[in-house]
Amino acid sequence: MSTGRITPSLLTVSGCDPFVVAWGAVVRETITLEIRIKRVYETPGAEDGIRVLVDRLWPRGLSKDRAEVDLRAKELAPSDHLRKRFHREGDSTAFRKEYRQEVDLKDLDNLLERVKPGPVTLLYASRNERENNAQVLMQLIQERI
Numbered sequence: 001m002s003t004g005r006i007t008p009s010l011l012t013v014s015g016c017d018p019f020v021v022a023w024g025a026v027v028r029e030t031i032t033l034e035i036r037i038k039r040v041y042e043t044p045g046a047e048d049g050i051r052v053l054v055d056r057l058w059p060r061g062l063s064k065d066r067a068e069v070d071l072r073a074k075e076l077a078p079s080d081h082l083r084k085r086f087h088r089e090g091d092s093t094a095f096r097k098e099y100r101q102e103v104d105l106k107d108l109d110n111l112l113e114r115v116k117p118g119p120v121t122l123l124y125a126s127r128n129e130r131e132n133n134a135q136v137l138m139q140l141i142q143e144r145i
Contacts, residue, residue, distance in 0.1 A: 034119035049119030
């Protein structure tokens with residue numbers, strides 16, 4: 001399981017759009033969002049917070065009761081074409097690059113709105129703990145906030 005504490009800088013002012021500039025300075029509000037990454041087959045824990053499945057397909061052989069998934073974010077999962085090619089070829093660099101291009105940032109922002117203030121655990125089914133879509137999503141979230 002990977003964990004990361006993200007301290008994002010959200011550019012907001014109450015009642016105003018992001019990126020508001022006041023007297024030539026950007027107004028910043030700091031929040032903390034704790035994000036974990038966990039294989040969906042691992043036992044759920046109280047520290048998981050909101051459990052979000054970020055795979056397009058339901059994990060094989062896993063009941064919904066046992067998975068304890070709070071949200072499914074199919075829209076943030078890699079396309080079937082990309083997923084199959086990654087499993088066939090194993091080129092993680094190409095996968096990361098193409099997957100980052102596939103992710104709709106509006107969908108990512110919608111997810112962040114639903115899970116804040118956290119904690120949140122991104123769940124994936126892949127056997128590869130180092131190279132998977134949840135790892136890429138966590139990087140995108142870190143860059144986004």
